[in-house]
Amino acid sequence: EPEVTQTPSHQVTQMGQEVILRCVPISNHLYFYWYRQILGQKVEFLVSFYNNEISEKSEIFDDQFSVERPDGSNFTLKIRSTKLEDSAMYFCASSEDRVQGNIQYFGAGTRLSVL
Amino acid sequence: KNEVEQSPQNLTAQEGEFITINCSYSVGISALHWLQQHPGGGIVSLFMLSSGKKKHGRLIATINIQEKHSSLHITASHPRDSSVYICAVTGNQFYFGTGTSLTVIP
Numbered sequence: 179e180p181e182v183t184q185t186p187s188h189q190v191t192q193m194g195q196e197v198i199l200r201c202v203p204i205s206n207h208l209y210f211y212w213y214r215q216i217l218g219q220k221v222e223f224l225v226s227f228y229n230n231e232i233s234e235k236s237e238i239f240d241d242q243f244s245v246e247r248p249d250g251s252n253f254t255l256k257i258r259s260t261k262l263e264d265s266a267m268y269f270c271a272s273s274e275d276r277v278q279g280n281i282q283y284f285g286a287g288t289r290l291s292v293l
Numbered sequence: 294k295n296e297v298e299q300s301p302q303n304l305t306a307q308e309g310e311f312i313t314i315n316c317s318y319s320v321g322i323s324a325l326h327w328l329q330q331h332p333g334g335g336i337v338s339l340f341m342l343s344s345g346k347k348k349h350g351r352l353i354a355t356i357n358i359q360e361k362h363s364s365l366h367i368t369a370s371h372p373r374d375s376s377v378y379i380c381a382v383t384g385n386q387f388y389f390g391t392g393t394s395l396t397v398i399p
Contacts, residue, residue, distance in 0.1 A: 286335050
């Protein structure tokens with residue numbers, strides 16, 4: 179069964195450093211998403227991406243964050259100047275389309291620890 | 294302000310019991326999702342619905358658009374159903390509930 183793959187599973191970084199979280203969505207999917215979940219809190223939407231551009235983003239997704247689809251398979255989330263409060267689980271998801279009836283498939287997540 | 298409210302927050306049931314988890318939302322939506330987050334953190338999509346009812350195995354999800362309410366039912370619950378169940382809605386953005394932690398005791 180096709181799946182969304184995220185790497186690394188755990189990323190440890192020093193405060194102020196830049197990190198890139200990587201995702202390989204399901205190959206025929208057109209919409210891609212990033213979410214984060216701070217430990218003990220609810221999942222929060224960050225951004226959705228379609229046709230090589232951001233289609234929606236939340237208030238959380240400020241200039242510190244950026245997304246890119248550098249090639250035909252990868253979808254990346256870059257976090258610049260990481261802060262302690264960026265420590266969270268980051269989930270990537272993809273769907274065939276955004277219209278009703280198309281569910282999102284989630285990756286296993288990348289746990290980011292900022293020290 | 295929570296756009297999506299779930300109840301109960303925690304639920305303990307005996308194996309075999311019928312379980313209901315409720316979700317209410319306050320925003321206009323195009324779809325509602327029920328997700329399962331396993332103890333290890335992984336998230337699996339269970340249902341996406343915009344009207345009526347869907348069934349998959351022992352799971353049933355219903356939505357009432359007029360009342361802005363959805364329920365997830367689990368029939369004949371089993372210890373392996375123990376997870377956090379999350380309601381999320383797709384509107385202008387994606388909003389998530391805080392989840393319902395279900396424990397099914399043998």
